[in-house]
Each structure stands twice: as C-alpha cells, then as structure tokens.
Amino acid sequence: MEKERLAEGALLFAVFGILLWIGLGAYYGHQLDSSFPKGFMATDSFYKYDRAVSLDEAGNNRYVPSYLTGGIKGLEEVYPFASFHNIVLFKDASGLELYNSQYLLNVLYVILAGLLMYTLIKRYNQKIALLSLGIYGFLFIGNFNIGFLYGWWPQIMGSLLLVGMLWIAVFWEQPGFPFLFAILAASAFLAHPPEGMMGGAFAAVIILVDLVKNKFSFRIIKRSLWAFLLFILLVAYYLPIVISDDLVNSTGSFSFSPKESTFPAPMFSHLGWYGWLVLAGIIITLIILINKKGENWKFFAPAFFMGVVTYSALIGINERVYQNRFFWPIYFAIFFGLGLYMAIKYLPAKITRFLWYGIPVILLLISLVYYFQPPAGSGLIANEEMWEGIGWVRENVPTEEKVLIFYGDSYNQNGIYSAFGHIVYYNNWNYYLNNIGYDLSESLAKIQKGEVAENYTSRPFIHHQTLPKRISLFKLEYVDLWKELGLNYEKVDGKGRGFEPRSICGFDYVVFDKKSQIPQFAEYNMKVWGELLKNNFVTEAFSNDWYSILKNEKPGEGCIKNGK
Amino acid sequence: MLMVLAALLIVFKIVFYNESLLVVGRTVLGFFWLFILPGYTLMLFWRERLDFLERLVLGTAVAVALISLTSYYLTLGGLINVHWQWIVLPLVIELTCGIILWYKNRQA
Numbered sequence: 001m002e003k004e005r006l007a008e009g010a011l012l013f014a015v016f017g018i019l020l021w022i023g024l025g026a027y028y029g030h031q032l033d034s035s036f037p038k039g040f041m042a043t044d045s046f047y048k049y050d051r052a053v054s055l056d057e058a059g060n061n062r063y064v065p066s067y068l069t070g071g072i073k074g075l076e077e078v079y080p081f082a083s084f085h086n087i088v089l090f091k092d093a094s095g096l097e098l099y100n101s102q103y104l105l106n107v108l109y110v111i112l113a114g115l116l117m118y119t120l121i122k123r124y125n126q127k128i129a130l131l132s133l134g135i136y137g138f139l140f141i142g143n144f145n146i147g148f149l150y151g152w153w154p155q156i157m158g159s160l161l162l163v164g165m166l167w168i169a170v171f172w173e174q175p176g177f178p179f180l181f182a183i184l185a186a187s188a189f190l191a192h193p194p195e196g197m198m199g200g201a202f203a204a205v206i207i208l209v210d211l212v213k214n215k216f217s218f219r220i221i222k223r224s225l226w227a228f229l230l231f232i233l234l235v236a237y238y239l240p241i242v243i244s245d246d247l248v249n250s251t252g253s254f255s256f257s258p259k260e261s262t263f264p265a266p267m268f269s270h271l272g273w274y275g276w277l278v279l280a281g282i283i284i285t286l287i288i289l290i291n292k293k294g295e296n297w298k299f300f301a302p303a304f305f306m307g308v309v310t311y312s313a314l315i316g317i318n319e320r321v322y323q324n325r326f327f328w329p330i331y332f333a334i335f336f337g338l339g340l341y342m343a344i345k346y347l348p349a350k351i352t353r354f355l356w357y358g359i360p361v362i363l364l365l366i367s368l369v370y371y372f373q374p375p376a377g378s379g380l381i382a383n384e385e386m387w388e389g390i391g392w393v394r395e396n397v398p399t400e401e402k403v404l405i406f407y408g409d410s411y412n413q414n415g416i417y418s419a420f421g422h423i424v425y426y427n428n429w430n431y432y433l434n435n436i437g438y439d440l441s442e443s444l445a446k447i448q449k450g451e452v453a454e455n456y457t458s459r460p461f462i463h464h465q466t467l468p469k470r471i472s473l474f475k476l477e478y479v480d481l482w483k484e485l486g487l488n489y490e491k492v493d494g495k496g497r498g499f500e501p502r503s504i505c506g507f508d509y510v511v512f513d514k515k516s517q518i519p520q521f522a523e524y525n526m527k528v529w530g531e532l533l534k535n536n537f538v539t540e541a542f543s544n545d546w547y548s549i550l551k552n553e554k555p556g557e558g559c560i561k562n563g564k
Numbered sequence: 565m566l567m568v569l570a571a572l573l574i575v576f577k578i579v580f581y582n583e584s585l586l587v588v589g590r591t592v593l594g595f596f597w598l599f600i601l602p603g604y605t606l607m608l609f610w611r612e613r614l615d616f617l618e619r620l621v622l623g624t625a626v627a628v629a630l631i632s633l634t635s636y637y638l639t640l641g642g643l644i645n646v647h648w649q650w651i652v653l654p655l656v657i658e659l660t661c662g663i664i665l666w667y668k669n670r671q672a
Contacts, residue, residue: 009571012617017575025579032583032591059646061639085635085646086628093594093650095587108595109628115621157628164625174613180626187629190636234633237640 004353008130011357012118015133016111018364023107023140023148026374036387037099040379043415045151047463049099050418051077052084056091056098067399067422068463070485075467076476078241082190083154106153109160110139110327116163117330120170121337124299130356131344132337134363135274138329141371143266147326149375150263158195159327161188165199166302169206173220178227185227186234193242194320200231202305206298240474259319266325272371274336274363277343281335284342299334306331380410382546389547393511394421396542401508402555404458406528407521408513417461424511425458425502447524452531454505454560459498465489504528505559509541510550535559565604568620569596598650602657603627608665630657 028034040046054065061081066073091101114136122129138144147156161184168181181203189196207224214220232239268275285300310325312318329336344351344359381387397403405426410416417424446453462485468476482489487498504510512529516522532538532550538559541551552559572592580588603623607614614622631653638644644652 008617013571013575017579020575020579028580030580030582032580032587055639055646059639060642061636082632082636085632085639085649088646089631089635089650089653090594090598092647093598094591095594096591104591105595112621112624112628116625119618119621157632160625161629164622164629167622174610176609183626183633184629187633191632237637 007354007357011130011133011361012115014361015136015364016115018361018368019111019114019136019140020107022137022368022372022374023110024104026372028103032104033096033100035097036378036384037381038378039103039149039375040099040151040381040416041149041375041413042151043413045149045379046413046415046418048084048151048153049102050415051079051081052087052098052102053421055081055084056088061085064464064467065421067420067424068418068461069467069481070460070462070487071423072467072479072481072484074469075479075481076241076470078244078464078467080154080190080192080238080242082187083157083192086157087153102153103148106148106156107140109156113160113163113327114139114330114333116160116167117333120167120302121299121334124296124334125341127356128334128337128341130337130360131340131363132333133360134340135271135278135329135333135336135367137364137367137372138271138274139326141367142270142373143264144270144326144329145375146264146266147323149379152323154192155195155323156326158188158192159324161185161191162195162199163302163327163330166202166305169199169203170298170301172203172206172210172223178223179230182227182230182234185231189231189235189242190238194318195324196235198306198309198324202302203227205305206301237473240476241468244468244476244478257316259313259316261313261322262319263322265322266328271328272367274367277339278332278335279339280342281332281337281339284338285335303331303334380413380416382410385544385546386410388544389511389542389549390419392542392547392549393424393509394419397422397509402506403509403511404502404504404507405511406513406525407516409516409518414461418463424461425507426461427456427458447520450524450527452528452560454503454558455501456504457499458502459500460485460487462487462498504532505552505557506555508552508555510552512548512550514546514548531560534561565601568600569593572596594650597654598631599624599627602631602654602661605658605661606630608661627654627657 028038037049040049050065050068055061058065061077061084063073064075064077069075087098087102087105090096090105091098094101094104096104114133118129118133121132146152164184165181165188168177168184171177172181181199185196185199188199203224207220210220211217271278289295289297289300306324306327310321310328310331313321340359381390393403399422403420403422403424405411405417405420405424407427411426414426417426446456462481464481466478466480468478471477482498489497510529510532512525514522514526516525529548529550532552533540537553537557539551539553540548542549569592572595573589576588576592577585600620600623603626604619605623606626607619607623611619634653635646635649638649639646
C-alpha cells in the first residue's frame with residue numbers, strides 16, 4: 001500500500017513536471033522571469049494584462065483607468081475582476097514580473113484542474129484515473145493552448161473553478177460541500193461569469209435528480225437554498241453590471257442558429273488518435289450505464305454535461321462556449337481512461353501493477369513528441385527594447401500630455417495601446433490595409449508619395465463605448481464616452497470612430513517605430529521623424545534600436561515646413 | 565506537506581533549469597504560501613471524508629477562489645492595501661481555521 005502511494009506521488013509529480021515543461025518551460029527558455037511579456041498575440045492579451053496592471057498600480061479595482069476612457073474619471077469597471085487579484089497577489093508573493101506571474105499562475109491553474117479531475121475519477125476507479133492522465137498533454141497543444149496566447153486568463157481561472165464546482169456537485173450530500181460550492185461559484189462568477197453559470201446549471205441537474213430520488217427531501221432543498229443565498233450575497237455588488245445590457249451584448253448572442261467560432265477553436269480531430277480512445281470510452285460508458293442501470297452515473301455526468309455545453313454553439317446557444325473546449329482533455333479524461341482501460345484489459349499479456357503508472361507517462365511523452373510545438377515567436381511585444389520604450393512612455397510622460405504613435409507592425413491589435421498607460425492617439429495604417437472601410441486613403445497616399453505632411457488622420461485610443469457610473473449600491477447609470485468627449489463613434493460618410501485629421505505639431509510626444517516588416521513604412525516613419533527634428537524645439541527624449549520618441553516643447557506651433 | 569514543498573522545488577528547478585535557485589525558490593514558496601497552505605488548512609475540516617491528495621488538490625482550488633474573493637472585496641472597500649494581502653490573507657485563513665479546529669478537537 002505504501003509502495004503504491006509512493007508510486008502515485010512520483011507519477012503525479014512527473015505528470016506535473018511534464019505539463020509545466022510544455023505549458024511554460026519550453027516557451028520561456030526554461031526561465032521563469034522573462035524581461036518582457038511573451039505570448040501576447042491578440043488585443044485581449046493587452047486588455048486583460050492592463051487590468052492587472054491598473055490594480056497593481058492604483059491598488060484598487062473601483063474605477064477604470066482614465067487613460068482607457070479618454071480622460072473621464074470615476075467610471076466603474078465592467079469586466080469581472082477576481083482573476084486579476086490573484087495575479088497581483090502572486091506577483092507580490094513570488095517576486096516575478098506581473099506578466100510572468102500571470103502566465104505561470106494560469107499554467108498552474110490548468111495543471112491543478114487536471115489533478116482535480118484525476119482525484120474525481122480515482123473515486124470511481126484508480127486504474128482508469130491513472131490512464132486518464134495520458135491525455136493531459138493536449139491541454140498545451142495547438143488550439144487547446146490558444147487561451148494563453150489570446151490572454152484569456154479570467155476564462156482559464158473560471159475553468160479551474162468550474163472543475164472544482166463539478167467535483168463538489170458530484171458529492172453534494174457531503175456536509176459543508178454546498179458552502180464550498182458557493183465560494184467556488186462566486187469566485188468563478190467574478191472571474192468569468194459563464195463558468196459560474198455552467199457550474200450552477202450542473203449542480204442544479206444533480207440536485208434535481210437527488211430530489212426526485214429522495215422524494216423531495218427537505219434537507220437537500222435547505223442545503224441548496226443556503227448555497228444559492230450565499231452565492232448571491234457574494235456576487236451582489238457585481239450583479240447589476242452582469243445583468244445590464246451592455247455586458248450581455250458583449251458576450252456573444254443567444255439565437256437558435258448554429259454559431260461559428262470567432263477564433264481558432266479546438267476541434268475533436270485535434271485530439272489526434274487519442275480522440276478515438278475518447279470515442280471508444282463514450283460508447284463503453286453508455287453500455288456500462290445501461291447495463292448497470294445508471295449506477296455511478298455521477299462520475300460520468302461532468303464529462304457528458306461539458307460535452308453538451310461545448311457543442312451547444314452548434315444549436316446556437318452561444319459562440320463563447322467554444323472557449324470551454326480548451327479543457328476537453330480534462331472533461332473527457334474519464335472517457336479516455338475508460339477506453340484505454342478496456343483496450344488494455346483484453347490484451348493477452350499480463351499487465352503488472354506498476355505498469356499502470358508507466359503507461360500515462362509514455363502517452364504524455366508520445367503526445368509531446370508527435371503533437372507538441374511551443375508557440376512560435378514571442379508575440380506582439382517583439383523584444384525587450386520594444387517593451388522598454390512602451391514602459392518609458394508609461395513612466396515618464398505626464399498624464400495630461402498628448403502622445404501620437406506612428407506606424408508599427410504590432411499595432412494591428414489595438415489593445416497594445418493600453419500598455420502605454422496614456423491617452424494615446426494613433427495613425428493606424430492597418431485599418432486601411434485590412435480594408436474595413438474607414439477612409440484613410442489620404443494618409444496612405446502620403447506614404448506612397450513620400451510626402452511629409454502636417455495633418456494625419458488619427459484617433460484617440462478609447463477602450464469602451466459606454467461605461468457605468470454607480471449611483472447607489474445597486475443602481476448604475478451608463479455614460480457614452482464618445483458623446484461625452486465630443487467624438488463621433490458611428491461611421492458616417494466613410495469616417496468615424498474618432499478618426500479626424502489632426503496636426504502632428506499639436507502633440508507633446510511622437511513615438512516612431514524604427515523597424516517594420518514593411519520597409520517602406522519604417523522609411524516613412526524616419527522621414528517624418530527627420531522633418532520634426534529640424535525644429536530646435538523638438539528633441540529626442542528616448543531612443544533605442546526599436547523606438548525613437550520625440551518631445552515637442554512647443555505643441556501647436558508649426559513644425560512641418562510646407563506641410564498640408 | 566514539507567515533502568510536497570520539497571518535491572515542487574525539485575520539479576520547478578528541473579523544468580526551469582536556466583533560472584536561479586533564488587527565483588525558483590521564491591516562486592514555489594509564493595504559490596505554496598498563497599494557495600496550497602491555506603487551502604489545505606481549510607480542508608482539514610473534511611479530513612475524515614477526503615484523503616490527503618484530495619485535501620491538497622481540492623483545497624488549493626478552493627483557496628484560489630477564496631483568496632480572489634476576499635481580495636476583491638477588501639480592495640473594493642479600501643480595507644487592506646492589495647500589496648499586503650499576500651501576507652495577510654493566507655495568515656488569517658490559516659489562523660482562523662487553526663483556532664476553530666483546535667477548539668473543535670478540544671471539545672471532542
């Protein structure tokens with residue numbers, strides 16, 4: 001018995017190590033504290049990171065930083081905030097940079113969720129639980145890893161808590177478990193509401209079946225009501241925001257027509273030949289459940305429930321459920337383990353007890369060799385020098401001074417502007433290149449002609465369209481930021497979203513990227529840079545191999561000769 | 565629990581072999597202190613119903629939830645600076661659970 005416990009412990013630490021290796025080690029060059037953020041590959045990566053930064057800098061989570069709202073203060077944060085608290089606390093406890101704390105913590109969340117599912121399956125059958133570990137490599141492979149690159153940290157934490165809720169709900173009759181459930185559900189709701197709701201729906205199914213089986217026992221009703229009331233109490237402050245139209249509108253739609261994923265979602269085929277074992281496991285499960293008249297159904301219920309949820313977009317429930325497929329290797333682990341268990345059980349060769357511990361490690365290593373590749377490139381923050389330049393603006397430019405950012409390759413994901421920590425204006429040439437219809441032809445014509453002009457079509461970076469002000473504890477009033485700032489959000493006559501011709505001479509700082517994958521853009525940047533530096537009131541305030549940042553001591557004075 | 569901490573240190577050092585022992589040590593200790601220890605202490609209330617591994621893993625997940633919730637409301641109310649919470653919150657959870665468990669054991 002003691003030997004088995006030791007073998008189990010050794011196996012679990014080996015699995016933990018392999019997952020940590022592919023989840024972070026391989027990508028981070030086997031270091032923990034990178035000198036610049038890696039894996040920021042989408043606009044969300046920056047938005048989510050910025051929320052942790054603003055909590056870290058301001059020390060509170062009450063208001064949206066004014067650099068995201070065009071300078072308007074006192075507006076409430078609509079995005080659920082709980083996940084960012086753990087990131088900041090772990091940063092303080094570990095001494096890591098905030099972005100490294102964020103990445104590592106979320107890798108640990110995923111591994112923890114996997115181990116949690118292992119302990120649940122172990123209660124059904126230890127051998128199946130051991131074998132089920134063999135599919136976990138997919139958690140960090142291909143599209144299953146997208147959440148890390150798109151910065152969906154709240155969703156990852158929500159998913160860990162969802163696995164916890166599934167675990168607790170299976171053993172709902174245990175004393176005190178509804179209390180634990182309410183804590184997990186409330187935190188999931190405040191990290192990423194859909195996972196809180198999914199866990200609640202699963203518990204409701206379990207409770208309903210228990211109620212029918214136990215002739216509507218008052219004890220079950222009482223315990224469930226207590227859990228629900230505690231949950232409501234714990235989320236009461238945030239509830240008015242969740243039920244407001246704005247957030248509901250931004251989290252996908254409900255209509256009974258099939259929804260496509262808006263990102264590279266995991267498909268069943270991405271599980272490779274491991275998927276065949278999952279399919280075999282599903283069929284075997286159904287046979288077992290029918291033959292044994294539903295005995296032990298609760299152990300399989302989480303897998304079936306999450307299977308239905310993650311395919312529900314096909315009948316139009318909500319496209320966001322594609323995100324929950326990231327955890328398929330965890331939800332479907334019991335099917336995989338059972339499929340493999342049956343295949344091994346009927347092998348003619350005798351399987352020694354300790355081989356059960358070796359098989360999952362071999363399977364993990366096979367998935368690693370055949371399917372795993374670390375993410376390509378460091379992401380939109382190309383290198384340490386780029387991060388240094390962004391940090392320079394954040395720390396050195398006074399809040400009230402205006403900054404214009406010229407063309408740069410990484411700015412096609414405009415969440416990156418939040419990293420500057422200022423109300424920045426940008427000439428976003430990518431809008432033209434992506435041909436989404438805003439009339440920036442004037443700006444592009446300037447590049448093609450090589451003409452340095454005084455006026456460029458630019459816009460301020462404002463993250464939201466409307467945000468609430470809290471009038472009382474449960475009452476909110478929404479403010480239209482664009483109207484408040486006198487800007488035009490709607491597209492009218494080919495223009496809008498705040499794009500207007502603005503003089504380059506009116507800005508206190510102008511940021512130039514020195515490098516580009518499109519050399520003509522970098523050359524053009526440097527041409528404008530050269531023209532500005534011809535004025536004795538314009539000086540170079542910061543420079544490295546990536547950026548040059550110019551300071552205009554006399555904003556408003558003419559700075560481009562013969563400019564239009 | 566010390567065995568768990570030691571094993572975590574070894575695994576982290578193997579995976580992040582290019583990182584200094586100091587950074588690896590602080591990172592592991594940070595995670596252990598912030599989530600594993602308070603979660604495990606809380607799960608001692610269920611020590612007769614859950615085995616060691618379940619208390620360890622489920623406890624850590626519950627601590628992830630509990631720490632984020634308490635930090636969220638303490639920060640909202642401006643009660644404890646967010647940068648002190650990594651020390652205060654685990655300590656309060658461990659002490660509270662410890663005192664209640666001690667009292668319950670004494671009564672039993």
